[in-house]
Amino acid sequence: MKLQSKLPNVGTTIFTIMTNLSNAHNAINLSQGFPDFDVPPELITLVEKYMRKGFNQYAPMQGVLPLREKIAQKIEKLYGTTYDIDKEITITTGATEALFAAITAVVHKDDEVIIFDPAYDSYGPAIELCGGKPVHIKLIHPDYSIDWDQVNKQLSSKTKLLIINSPHNPAGSVLSRDDITELKKIIENYNIFVLSDEVYEHIIFDGKKHESMSRYPELAAKSFVVSSFGKTYHATGWKIGYCVAPENMTEEFRKIHQYLTFSSNPSVQLAYAEFLDYENVYMNLASFYQKKRDLFLSKLKNSRFRAIPCHGSYFQMLDYSEISDMADTQFSQKLTIEHKVASIPPSVFYKKRDDYKVLRFCFAKKDKTLEEAALKLCAI
Incomplete structure (x- = not known):
């Protein structure tokens, strides 16, 4: 056949x-994009500790409680927004799973999704699998900034989602405060969601500030914010990421997530929860x-x-x-x-x-x- x-x-x-x-x-x-140097040895010790303590069976679908608590604390400290640990934070098997679940939760047949080229290669296929249409807008070369005039021209009643990636892979560009201003205008005038891929949130240079969607209440209210521990702690193969979003959006997100992976490695989750106390590592x-x-x-x-x-x-x-x-x-x-x-x-x-x-x-x-x-x- x-x-x-x-x-x-x-x-x-x-x-x-x-x-x-x-x-x-x-x-x-x-x-x-993976390091050729080792994971912090203290983190490996913590994973082993929790494995030997017997945390080797299914974790809760939404993720272990200590890790969700630490993520909530970290976001509140860095960006000033409070997420409900039970209803608005979900641990995923890497950021790519979170991106797929968010796209699948939102996009229906013939919905349009704005993505910026050069775009991380998982965005487009996920949109197409949902029957949606990727609307590609090129970043301005060579600084790889967003052409907001072009974005506004492409917006329509069919636009359902806009995918942001900052710091950007592969270009290395970052969102500015002016970009946030333009995005706020769009959110105010159109009934669309934002999917913000922020896996490199702690890898930002030259005194610039990470403009997370979680930093701005009006954007946080419409955004799936995705991040990952793999990039932060040099452990890309452990595949632990997370998504934060308002309760109504998380409810739909989890409907997809529970049939993708259901849950992720509990010992690694607990190790990350404890290791997040070492704030100097990610700072x-x-x-x-x-x-x-x-x-x-x-x-x-x-x-x-x-x-x-x-x-x-x-x-x-x-x-x-x-x-x-x-x-x-x-x-x-x-x-x-x-x-x-x-x-x-x-x-x-x-x-x-x-x-x-x-x-x-x-x-x-x-x-x-x-x-x-x-x-x-x-x-x-």
Whole structure:
């Protein structure tokens, strides 16, 4: 029997392709967004403690209570908004599951959803699986800012959801206070929801402030805010994220969540709950990664690559137009095979495969790894 695909235009993700290529050619992998350094040893000890205490069966569907309590406390302290720990906070199996559940809870057949290109690659397929229509709006190159005039032109009675990602993957741009002002106007004039992907909330540089939807009551009232512990604590493989949203939105969100994963690893959840008491870890994360960004850029100073400003996330975009006019998909492969440094071609995150001759490099790596990679890039 022939299976009719629900996602006929979707293949293997670029992250898998480039990591496999990197492994095959023994290249330094700056493509996929995961650290090559260890999880804090105290956190591993806590996970082991809770496993040995017997927390190895199903956790509550909404997440363990201590973790939801700590998340509520943290959000209130950082952004001034109080979420109900029982009715408005849900622990998920990674942020990607939370994004999928939020989209599925809101989007119906023929609903339109605004997403900004280059867009994280899970947004579009989730919308299409719901029968919705992704409306792609390009961020303004090279600073990857939002063209709000274009957003307003695309809004219609069919617009159901607007997806925001800040700090942005892959571009490294962040929302400004002016962006918040424009978004408030839209929320006031249109009956739409916001899905805010904030997994890099603590990785923001140059004295800038993270503009969470949770910071603004009128936006929080219409927003699913998604974050993740994987990026904060260097444990991307543990897949623990969360979503906060008003009660009526969370109720629908949980209807989807309970049939996706039902619940997530209880020992890891309890370990995170206890580790959140060490506030200095996430409060110092920005300076930790800014040093890595600055190290990487300093080592590339004499290269032919041109750095595009990165104010958040742990990704650096590099313009290679002075080196080659090859398509970014081709040049990234050439770079991996011949020069042994793997990156991500951002054109794959555009609906129309827009190619600005830039590549995305992950700097969530040991200093030695970044120095070795920069040395290879400078030799080009």
